[in-house]
Amino acid sequence: MSTISVIGSGFSGLSASALLASKGNSVTVYEKNDTIGGRARTMLENGFLFDMGPSWYWMPDVFERYYNLFDHTASDFYELKKLDPGFRVIFGVGDHIDVPEDFDQLCSLFESIEKGSAVSLKKFIKQAEYKYKVGMSDMVYLPGHSIKEFMSFALLKDAINIQLFSSFKNHVRSYFKNPRLIALIEFPVLFLGAMPKDTPALYSLMNYAGLKQGTFYPMGGFGKVVDAFKKIAIDSGVMFKTSENIEQFDLQNGSISHIRSNGIRIETDAVIASADYHHIEKELLPKEYRTYDDRYWDKKTFAPSSLIYYLGVNKKVDKLIHHNLFFDENIEEHAEEIYKSKKWPTKPLFYVCCPSKTDPDVAPDGSENLFLLMPISIGLSDDEETRERYFNIMMDRLCKYVGEDIRPNIVYKKSYSVSNFVSDYNAYKGNAYGLANTLRQTAILKPKMKSKKVQNLFFAGQLTVPGPGVPPSIISGQIAATELMKHFKSKR
Numbered sequence: 001m002s003t004i005s006v007i008g009s010g011f012s013g014l015s016a017s018a019l020l021a022s023k024g025n026s027v028t029v030y031e032k033n034d035t036i037g038g039r040a041r042t043m044l045e046n047g048f049l050f051d052m053g054p055s056w057y058w059m060p061d062v063f064e065r066y067y068n069l070f071d072h073t074a075s076d077f078y079e080l081k082k083l084d085p086g087f088r089v090i091f092g093v094g095d096h097i098d099v100p101e102d103f104d105q106l107c108s109l110f111e112s113i114e115k116g117s118a119v120s121l122k123k124f125i126k127q128a129e130y131k132y133k134v135g136m137s138d139m140v141y142l143p144g145h146s147i148k149e150f151m152s153f154a155l156l157k158d159a160i161n162i163q164l165f166s167s168f169k170n171h172v173r174s175y176f177k178n179p180r181l182i183a184l185i186e187f188p189v190l191f192l193g194a195m196p197k198d199t200p201a202l203y204s205l206m207n208y209a210g211l212k213q214g215t216f217y218p219m220g221g222f223g224k225v226v227d228a229f230k231k232i233a234i235d236s237g238v239m240f241k242t243s244e245n246i247e248q249f250d251l252q253n254g255s256i257s258h259i260r261s262n263g264i265r266i267e268t269d270a271v272i273a274s275a276d277y278h279h280i281e282k283e284l285l286p287k288e289y290r291t292y293d294d295r296y297w298d299k300k301t302f303a304p305s306s307l308i309y310y311l312g313v314n315k316k317v318d319k320l321i322h323h324n325l326f327f328d329e330n331i332e333e334h335a336e337e338i339y340k341s342k343k344w345p346t347k348p349l350f351y352v353c354c355p356s357k358t359d360p361d362v363a364p365d366g367s368e369n370l371f372l373l374m375p376i377s378i379g380l381s382d383d384e385e386t387r388e389r390y391f392n393i394m395m396d397r398l399c400k401y402v403g404e405d406i407r408p409n410i411v412y413k414k415s416y417s418v419s420n421f422v423s424d425y426n427a428y429k430g431n432a433y434g435l436a437n438t439l440r441q442t443a444i445l446k447p448k449m450k451s452k453k454v455q456n457l458f459f460a461g462q463l464t465v466p467g468p469g470v471p472p473s474i475i476s477g478q479i480a481a482t483e484l485m486k487h488f489k490s491k492r
């Protein structure tokens, strides 16, 4: 039996740990915070249950595939509700598009906005479905060590067919002309990744997920999903140690022999590092054992950081639905300010989640649970005054849209931004979602899952393959666990 240390209890760490324990290894997860779940932690304040991170449950098949490995299904742990409408895109007061759950209705809606776009949408989604089926099947579970993995004819042909090498922006514009429809299609890559022009057309698979499969909500919130992963891990034999900030690795003959927490040395046969890659290499490894230097990380395109407000409101806000995207300003300008000029946005887009519309358990009776999120560049300074200024910008537009001033009804308010991501998660420059999936940072071009210099060190999480988001993080944990098991086999 091998002793494995998993650093970090986000979805990638949870997923890797249970798999490794189920194969008979002795696995301990070390988490610096006092609760499990990483960026998907929850916070209970004054009767409001806030999901601190993810709120969009897309790609339910990825969760299901994981549960099935342990003879489980999602409904063993929570009720999964399909939202209808899936989400709302707001262009101004009284001016919005509700994305219906039913695809035929969505096609009619497109047609009413741009003549001929129903046919275009069907073609676009058909191709996106093909990409999803190819990209999210065996290909997404490849570790991305080398191009050789894609060298089978079928896979290489697929890589070309699914447009791994062409731009998402051009792809979308070859189907649609109307700026609103383009904004609706482009928002997932923009919020989770990079400029559409720098993103491979492959990622229209996200549109298949969001527009055809639908937007789901686990009743009780994302915390229920974390609880499910934790239960599976515990049932598989994983031990959890919280409030354990791993500070250092001790090496012998090119392998980690011990990890250190609070000055105590803990013996280990191997490590899965599911915390941010940069932090692990820079803070825990001696220089000669690091694969990537500061210049490497500086050149990388990170997904955005965020300014978040968690709000408890002691009245109902009728004009909101569960997911509301405020796209009432110029999307390109905001994207430029996130990814290119890297400054606080002039006229930001933002997102408002109101899970109490679906789930009575996340707010006291007659109240609303609100989560405001504005994507921003990583590395910004985020003093209280700046946060408050943007709070007022978002609230002005939100209140105007809902037609009432809800500020006097706010009974709980907490902000969260760049510096919190750094202090809570050791996140590189306060990134929220890891490394963006750009043309130059996909598959084999991501940081490697197996350390090039330390034999028994494997990485997982949103800075590795396949990328940002809960489903990819789950997959990355599965890949890291498989690679580690292969490593043990090769040593026998």
Ligand SMILES: Cc1cc2nc3c(=O)[nH]c(=O)nc-3n(C[C@H](O)[C@H](O)[C@H](O)COP(=O)(O)OP(=O)(O)OC[C@H]3O[C@@H](n4cnc5c(N)ncnc54)[C@H](O)[C@@H]3O)c2cc1C
Pocket: 007, 008, 009, 010, 011, 012, 013, 030, 031, 032, 033, 037, 038, 039, 040, 052, 053, 054, 055, 056, 057, 058, 244, 245, 246, 247, 274, 275, 276, 279, 306, 308, 373, 424, 425, 426, 432, 433, 434, 460, 461, 462, 463, 468, 469, 470, 471, 473
């Ligand atoms: C605000 C926000 C909204 C999001 N919305 C969505 C969404 O709607 N849908 C979606 O699919 N995805 C969403 N995401 C992305 C998704 O939440 C993440 O991609 C995923 O949860 C990351 O999991 P992970 O395991 O890679 O990392 P993490 O969850 O960050 O886990 C890493 C863990 O390592 C711990 N750690 C760090 N350093 C150490 C150390 N030295 N010792 C011990 N422990 C350490 C950290 O505390 C953390 O718990 C969102 C993320 C954020 C932040």
